[in-house]
Amino acid sequence: MQNLTLILLLAAMAGGAFYAGRRRSFAVVGGPAHGAQLHSLPGYYGYFTLIWCLLPALGLFFVWVLLEPKVIVALIVQSLPDPQRMVSEGELNLLVNNIRNLAAGDAISGDADAVMRDAAERYNEYLAASRRVLATLTLGIAGLGGAIALRRIRPEFRARNRVEQVVLYLLIAASSIAILTTIGIVLSVLFEAIRFFREVSLTEFLFGLTWSPQTAIRADQVGSSGSFGAVPLFTGTLLITTIAMVVAVPVGLMTAIYLAEYSSSRVRAVAKPLLEILAGIPTVVYGFFAALTVAPWVRTAGEAIGLEVASESALAAGLVMGIMIIPLVSSLSDDAIHAVPTAMRDGALGLGSTRSETMIKVILPAALPGIVGGILLAVSRAIGETMIVVMAAGLAANLTANPFEAVTTVTVQIVTLLVGDQEFDSAKTLAAFALGLVLFVVTLCLNVIGLMFVRKYREQYE
Amino acid sequence: MAGMTEMKITEEEAMPEARSADSAVEPARHRPMGATARKAVERVTELGEQTVGEVRCENPFIVTENVDVYYGDNHAIQNVTLEIGKSEVIALIGPSGCGKSTYLRCLNRMNDSIESARVTGKIALDGQDIYGSDLDPVALRARVGMVFQKPNPFPKSIYDNVAYGPRIHGLAADRAELDDIVHTSLDRAGLLKEVKDRMDEPGTGLSGGQQQRLCIARTIAVNPEVILMDEPCSALDPIATARIEDLIDELSQDYAIVIVTHSMQQAARVSKRVAYFHLGRLVEVDETDKIFTNPRHKLTEDYITGRIG
Ligand SMILES: Nc1ncnc2c1ncn2[C@@H]1O[C@H](COP(=O)(O)OP(=O)(O)OP(=O)(O)O)[C@@H](O)[C@H]1O
Numbered sequence: 001m002q003n004l005t006l007i008l009l010l011a012a013m014a015g016g017a018f019y020a021g022r023r024r025s026f027a028v029v030g031g032p033a034h035g036a037q038l039h040s041l042p043g044y045y046g047y048f049t050l051i052w053c054l055l056p057a058l059g060l061f062f063v064w065v066l067l068e069p070k071v072i073v074a075l076i077v078q079s080l081p082d083p084q085r086m087v088s089e090g091e092l093n094l095l096v097n098n099i100r101n102l103a104a105g106d107a108i109s110g111d112a113d114a115v116m117r118d119a120a121e122r123y124n125e126y127l128a129a130s131r132r133v134l135a136t137l138t139l140g141i142a143g144l145g146g147a148i149a150l151r152r153i154r155p156e157f158r159a160r161n162r163v164e165q166v167v168l169y170l171l172i173a174a175s176s177i178a179i180l181t182t183i184g185i186v187l188s189v190l191f192e193a194i195r196f197f198r199e200v201s202l203t204e205f206l207f208g209l210t211w212s213p214q215t216a217i218r219a220d221q222v223g224s225s226g227s228f229g230a231v232p233l234f235t236g237t238l239l240i241t242t243i244a245m246v247v248a249v250p251v252g253l254m255t256a257i258y259l260a261e262y263s264s265s266r267v268r269a270v271a272k273p274l275l276e277i278l279a280g281i282p283t284v285v286y287g288f289f290a291a292l293t294v295a296p297w298v299r300t301a302g303e304a305i306g307l308e309v310a311s312e313s314a315l316a317a318g319l320v321m322g323i324m325i326i327p328l329v330s331s332l333s334d335d336a337i338h339a340v341p342t343a344m345r346d347g348a349l350g351l352g353s354t355r356s357e358t359m360i361k362v363i364l365p366a367a368l369p370g371i372v373g374g375i376l377l378a379v380s381r382a383i384g385e386t387m388i389v390v391m392a393a394g395l396a397a398n399l400t401a402n403p404f405e406a407v408t409t410v411t412v413q414i415v416t417l418l419v420g421d422q423e424f425d426s427a428k429t430l431a432a433f434a435l436g437l438v439l440f441v442v443t444l445c446l447n448v449i450g451l452m453f454v455r456k457y458r459e460q461y462e
Numbered sequence: 463m464a465g466m467t468e469m470k471i472t473e474e475e476a477m478p479e480a481r482s483a484d485s486a487v488e489p490a491r492h493r494p495m496g497a498t499a500r501k502a503v504e505r506v507t508e509l510g511e512q513t514v515g516e517v518r519c520e521n522p523f524i525v526t527e528n529v530d531v532y533y534g535d536n537h538a539i540q541n542v543t544l545e546i547g548k549s550e551v552i553a554l555i556g557p558s559g560c561g562k563s564t565y566l567r568c569l570n571r572m573n574d575s576i577e578s579a580r581v582t583g584k585i586a587l588d589g590q591d592i593y594g595s596d597l598d599p600v601a602l603r604a605r606v607g608m609v610f611q612k613p614n615p616f617p618k619s620i621y622d623n624v625a626y627g628p629r630i631h632g633l634a635a636d637r638a639e640l641d642d643i644v645h646t647s648l649d650r651a652g653l654l655k656e657v658k659d660r661m662d663e664p665g666t667g668l669s670g671g672q673q674q675r676l677c678i679a680r681t682i683a684v685n686p687e688v689i690l691m692d693e694p695c696s697a698l699d700p701i702a703t704a705r706i707e708d709l710i711d712e713l714s715q716d717y718a719i720v721i722v723t724h725s726m727q728q729a730a731r732v733s734k735r736v737a738y739f740h741l742g743r744l745v746e747v748d749e750t751d752k753i754f755t756n757p758r759h760k761l762t763e764d765y766i767t768g769r770i771g
């Protein structure tokens with residue numbers, strides 16, 4: 001039986017269980033007229049039965065489907081004649097793959113010999129048997145669960161509490177997905193990074209001044225063992241982020257002040273959506289805007305005043321990144337300014353402050369925590385931004401504070417390390433995880449500091 | 463009616479300290495309000511153009527002539543003419559939504575910050591048209607201070623709250639002078655004793671009543687000529703209210719005070735004149751005791767006896 005059919009059958013059984021549970025609840029009190037004698041609403045008895053019918057069966061189904069291929073492959077390998085079994089792991093994998101393809105009727109690499117055909121046939125047999133057993137077991141358990149649930153229905157049975165309990169677990173499970181994913185990613189990055197630090201020392205990575213991650217892929221290749229001093233990447237990131245913030249913070253803040261306090265509602269109605277469009281442009285678009293328009297422009301402008309400017313410069317990337325971040329800064333600051341109660345504004349105006357005095361002396365200080373929070377978020381965003389820098393800032397890991405030179409950033413290097421062919425355990429690849437770890441730690445610190453800052457101000461002003 | 467008289471007596475017994483004697487300022491306090499006196503007069507019943515009572519006063523400081531206020535299409539204040547004397551307390555009463563706050567906000571042009579609001583008519587402060595093109599609303603608001611319904615201290619220290627106005631208007635030449643202004647203002651607002659050791663703590667950390675007195679101190683620190691108060695006690699308990707009312711008594715010697723209130727007792731206690739608003743119209747204005755003992759308009763009578771509002 002196909003798994004899809006099985007699922008559909010299960011769904012049908014679940015529906016049936018719901019109605020059976022409901023009817024049974026009426027039956028135990030002697031008809032819908034006596035529904036008030038039930039502890040819970042009749043629907044809850046239906047859901048209770050449905051849960052008993054569905055959950056155990058689904059659990060078994062998924063475990064089975066997960067384990068099935070492994071078990072079958074193990075059985076096949078067991079049954080292979082010795083000569084085929086006593087090969088290297090890689091060759092065995094290839095063999096098993098071929099057997100599977102053969103079983104599915106797909107093309108295989110090389111010729112199929114008798115042993116393989118034999119194995120493929122057995123593979124199909126096992127698969128069919130497994131499916132049969134699975135179907136019987138699942139449907140059986142579903143039926144059994146439903147029946148048990150039905151038998152437990154009594155007028156005083158607390159079906160609602162049970163159902164709500166299950167729903168609660170479902171909610172917890174759903175919210176754990178995000179948390180578990182985060183933990184999983186952090187752990188995998190951490191472990192890979194630790195592997196990297198076995199090959200390259202932490203101090204070299206954090207304080208080394210040259211970054212040239214080319215390692216020899218084959219042992220006989222000429223080349224180097226690579227050099228993994230990440231300082232040029234950190235300074236590059238810092239440089240570009242600084243330029244971006246120098247653009248985004250004043251412009252974004254002034255935009256927010258204008259929109260929140262000075263603009264008429266008509267200007268606001270047009271400007272706000274436009275800003276949101278700016279925020280919605282894909283970063284690739286910003287990237288080629290940076291590379292094709294802004295970078296040449298920066299170069300011409302620089303040359304006009306007699307400066308040496310690389311065609312890919314930190315300045316171009318930073319400027320464009322700043323523009324990209326303006327909507328983020330302005331909309332978060334706008335929210336913060338709007339959150340300041342009108343009473344504050346009226347109080348200041350009522351004392352004879354001008355609009356600008358009201359803004360600078362009362363509203364901005366009150367909105368500061370929110371604004372700082374917004375700026376820190378923007379910094380995180382700038383540090384993590386990749387596309388614009390890949391396209392506009394270049395790949396050269398120069399250690400410089402000169403915004404007219406090409407620099408590279410942590411994110412760009414992660415991309416270049418992982419693009420193209422590579423071994424998954426070479427220092428070059430693992431370096432990406434180490435960089436990722438640094439990125440993660442830095443943004444985490446930024447967020448924590450930001451939150452602490454915001455909280456401190458809140459306490460003061462509440 | 464009898465209920466109201468009774469309530470007044472109990473309140474007086476409960477808060478003797480609030481009753482500091484100054485009958486010139488609180489004319490209604492010791493006079494009985496007789497139900498019999500009220501029946502004798504024939505009352506105006508229709509809500510017409512004409513305000514009943516005496517809209518003029520002896521020594522007018524604020525003069526509003528035929529003032530109309532619109533919020534978009536909503537005609538919130540209709541043809542209001544009223545004079546407010548120098549160093550008098552006038553109370554604005556009336557049911558919710560009748561336009562008391564709107565009228566009050568005309569007097570210091572706070573309605574300017576509401577986009578849809580439009581004010582017509584003539585409003586003069588000490589003979590000067592405050593809606594005239596040569597008048598700066600910022601300067602006006604320094605002369606006409608305002609205290610709001612909910613205490614709204616700035617998220618700054620107590621000191622900085624009071625010093626805010628003098629600082630922006632450059633009233634103090636140096637720090638010593640500023641200290642002096644801050645201390646006198648807090649003292650006049652009756653708050654100095656409670657806060658003099660905690661001037662650097664945030665003003666928002668005070669109790670509601672203290673916050674309201676801080677806001678009053680903040681207002682008088684600018685040395686205005688008029689103080690507008692929009693339900694200044696509605697968020698306060700009776701004791702804090704009594705303190706603010708005492709304060710109004712004291713301040714009324716130097717300032718013209720316009721106070722909006724929902725409490726008839728409060729109006730009776732603090733004001734010299736009372737103006738009754740109804741649906742955007744000024745229905746009746748008169749001496750406080752006349753209004754409360756012998757209102758000439760049916761609507762006023764209904765309101766103060768508790769039949770509307
Ligand atoms: N900002 C505003 N925008 C539009 N209409 C307003 C605004 N403020 C007040 N109004 C309208 O003007 C009328 C008078 O309101 P106002 O606030 O002056 O009443 P009020 O007498 O102060 O009432 P309350 O005693 O409840 O404070 C009401 O109909 C109100 O809906």
Ligand SMILES: [Mg+2]
Nearest residue numbers: 562563564692
């Ligand atoms: Mg009001």
